[in-house]
Amino acid sequence: MAGNTGVAGSSVSSRLLAILDCFDPAHTELTLTEIAARSGLPLSTARRLIVELTNWNGLERLVDNRYRIGINLWRIGVLAPRQRDLREAALPLMHDLCAATGETVQVVVLDGLEALCVEKVAAETAVRTATEVGGRLPLNATAVGKCLLAFSPRDLLLHVLEAGLQRQTGYTIVQPGRLTRQLRQVRSSGVAYSHEEMTLGAVSVAAPILSGGILKGAIGIVVRAPGRVDSLAAAVKTASLSIGRTVS
Amino acid sequence: MAGNTGVAGSSVSSRLLAILDCFDPAHTELTLTEIAARSGLPLSTARRLIVELTNWNGLERLVDNRYRIGINLWRIGVLAPRQRDLREAALPLMHDLCAATGETVQVVVLDGLEALCVEKVAAETAVRTATEVGGRLPLNATAVGKCLLAFSPRDLLLHVLEAGLQRQTGYTIVQPGRLTRQLRQVRSSGVAYSHEEMTLGAVSVAAPILSGGILKGAIGIVVRAPGRVDSLAAAVKTASLSIGRTVS
DNA sequence: GCGGTGATGCCACTGAGCGGCAGCAGATCC
DNA sequence: GGATCTGCTGCCGCTCAGTGGCATCACCGC
Incomplete structure (x- = not known):
C-alpha cells in the first residue's frame, strides 16, 4: 500500500x-x-x-x-435479495405462528459454517433467546442449524466436523457420529429438535425451507416447556412448506 | 489518487x-x-x-x-440501531393494524430531504404501493412525509421548499403556502393525510412517532377506498403513541 | 495541578491503486 | 460460417493518495 x-x-x-x-x-x-x-x-x-x-x-x-x-x-443492506425475499415470504407466517403459540419464532439462512438469523418474531411473554436479527448460531447446537446441515450437500457437514463441534451446554452434541445419525433422522422426518443444546431451559423445533428442491433457509420455534415441543412440530413444518411455496 | x-x-x-x-x-x-x-x-x-x-x-x-x-x-446493515429499535417496537403494532384493516402499513424515518421506508406490512389483498423497504418517498406528497415535516425543526421545511416541491400526480401539493398551512394543521391534530397526492387511487393517513418529545419516525396506512380513511385515523394515532412509548 | 485516556492534526515517504488497452468469450445477425 | 457487437478479463507502467508515527489538544478523575 x-x-x-x-x-x-x-x-x-x-x-x-x-x-x-x-x-x-x-x-x-x-x-x-x-x-x-x-x-x-x-x-x-x-x-x-x-x-x-x-x-x-x-x-x-x-x-x-x-x-x-x-x-x-x-x-x-436491506436490498440483499436472499434475505429480503425470504423475510417477505416468511413474516406473515412467523406472526401467525407467534400469535398462535406465544413463543419466539426465528428464520435463518446458511452463512459459511454458521446459521445467520434473518428474522425473529417474539411475543412479550416468550423465551428471551440470546440471538438477535443479524446474529449467528452454531449449526450443531440448534434446531434450525441441524435443518440447514441435514439438507445441504454433505461437504458442509464435513467442513463443520473438521472445524470442530463447539460445546454450548452440557447437552450439546459434540460427537460426530451422534450428529450424523441425528441428521439422517432429520432428513427422513423433515423436522429437527434441540433439547437444551444451545441454551439451558430452552427447547426448539425447526423445519427446512425448500423451494423447488433447493434449500433457502430454516424456520424454528423456541419454547421453555419441554412438553409442548412435539405438538408444535406439525405447525412449524406446515409453515415451512408454505413459505417454501411462496419464496422464489 | x-x-x-x-x-x-x-x-x-x-x-x-x-x-x-x-x-x-x-x-x-x-x-x-x-x-x-x-x-x-x-x-x-x-x-x-x-x-x-x-x-x-x-x-x-x-x-x-x-x-x-x-x-x-x-x-x-441490520445492526443500524435507529432502524433496528424502531422496527422492533413497531412491528407488532404494524401487524395488528394490518390484521385489523387488511391494508398496507408502513413505518418511515427521515433521511435527508426524503422519507425512508423502514418497514412495510401488507396483506395479500392490500393496495400495491410502489414503495419497498429501503425505498424513499417525497416529504410533500405522502402522509408519512408530512408528519416528518410537521414535527421536525423549521429548517427542514425551508430546505425542502428550496429544493422544490416535485409533482407526483395532479393532486400533489406543490404550492409552498398550501403545504405550510397543511403542516400547521398536522401539528395541531397529530395526523396527516394524503389524498391521491402520491399515487392515483391511493389515500393514506399517518401519525408521527415521538419518544420523549423527539421525532423518531412516522407510521402510516395506505388504503384504496377514500371513505375509510377517517375511521382509520384514530387507529393509526393510537399505534403511533404506543410505539413512541416503547421505542428508546 | 497532574497524570491518564482518547480524539485530532500534521507530514514525509512510497507502493497500492489507477485506467488505458489488448484479448477473449458468447450472442446475434445476415 | 464469418462478421459484428457487447461485455468480461488480465496486464502493466506511472504516480499521488493513503499511510502511520508523533506531537498536540481536550476532557475527566483524583
Whole structure:
C-alpha cells in the first residue's frame, strides 16, 4: 500500500471492510479507539476511513464520540435479495405462528459454517433467546442449524466436523457420529429438535425451507416447556412448506 | 489518487461507496458494466473493487454475471440501531393494524430531504404501493412525509421548499403556502393525510412517532377506498403513541 | 495541578491503486 | 460460417493518495 504501510497485501477496501466487521449484535456502538483495536488498524488510519464512512452516512457519530451503523448501510443492506425475499415470504407466517403459540419464532439462512438469523418474531411473554436479527448460531447446537446441515450437500457437514463441534451446554452434541445419525433422522422426518443444546431451559423445533428442491433457509420455534415441543412440530413444518411455496 | 487518476479528490473509499450507491430497490441486481456506468467509474476500477467486495461477501455474483447485495452487507446493515429499535417496537403494532384493516402499513424515518421506508406490512389483498423497504418517498406528497415535516425543526421545511416541491400526480401539493398551512394543521391534530397526492387511487393517513418529545419516525396506512380513511385515523394515532412509548 | 485516556492534526515517504488497452468469450445477425 | 457487437478479463507502467508515527489538544478523575 501507499506510504509507510506495515503489512503488505492489504488494500484500502479491506481496511474499510475490516472497520465494518467490527460491528456485530453485541457491539452496535463503538468508539474510535475500540474500532482501531478490533480491526487491528492504526488509530490514524481507522479515523480517516471512519470519517469517510461517516460523511457518506454509512456510520453515524453520537455526541459521546461513539459510532454506530448509519442509515446508508442499512438502506443498502436491506436490498440483499436472499434475505429480503425470504423475510417477505416468511413474516406473515412467523406472526401467525407467534400469535398462535406465544413463543419466539426465528428464520435463518446458511452463512459459511454458521446459521445467520434473518428474522425473529417474539411475543412479550416468550423465551428471551440470546440471538438477535443479524446474529449467528452454531449449526450443531440448534434446531434450525441441524435443518440447514441435514439438507445441504454433505461437504458442509464435513467442513463443520473438521472445524470442530463447539460445546454450548452440557447437552450439546459434540460427537460426530451422534450428529450424523441425528441428521439422517432429520432428513427422513423433515423436522429437527434441540433439547437444551444451545441454551439451558430452552427447547426448539425447526423445519427446512425448500423451494423447488433447493434449500433457502430454516424456520424454528423456541419454547421453555419441554412438553409442548412435539405438538408444535406439525405447525412449524406446515409453515415451512408454505413459505417454501411462496419464496422464489 | 495513486496512478493515473483522472479526477482528483476522490478516494478509494468514495469509489467503493459509489458502487454500493448503485443499488436501490429498483436495481437490486446489476452487471459489471451497469455498475461502472451508474457509478461513473472506469470499468477496470469498478471491477477491481467489485471483486474485493465479492470476496468479502458484501456482494454476491450470480451465474449470469450479475451482482447483488450479499449477506455481509445485510448483516452489518441490520445492526443500524435507529432502524433496528424502531422496527422492533413497531412491528407488532404494524401487524395488528394490518390484521385489523387488511391494508398496507408502513413505518418511515427521515433521511435527508426524503422519507425512508423502514418497514412495510401488507396483506395479500392490500393496495400495491410502489414503495419497498429501503425505498424513499417525497416529504410533500405522502402522509408519512408530512408528519416528518410537521414535527421536525423549521429548517427542514425551508430546505425542502428550496429544493422544490416535485409533482407526483395532479393532486400533489406543490404550492409552498398550501403545504405550510397543511403542516400547521398536522401539528395541531397529530395526523396527516394524503389524498391521491402520491399515487392515483391511493389515500393514506399517518401519525408521527415521538419518544420523549423527539421525532423518531412516522407510521402510516395506505388504503384504496377514500371513505375509510377517517375511521382509520384514530387507529393509526393510537399505534403511533404506543410505539413512541416503547421505542428508546 | 497532574497524570491518564482518547480524539485530532500534521507530514514525509512510497507502493497500492489507477485506467488505458489488448484479448477473449458468447450472442446475434445476415 | 464469418462478421459484428457487447461485455468480461488480465496486464502493466506511472504516480499521488493513503499511510502511520508523533506531537498536540481536550476532557475527566483524583
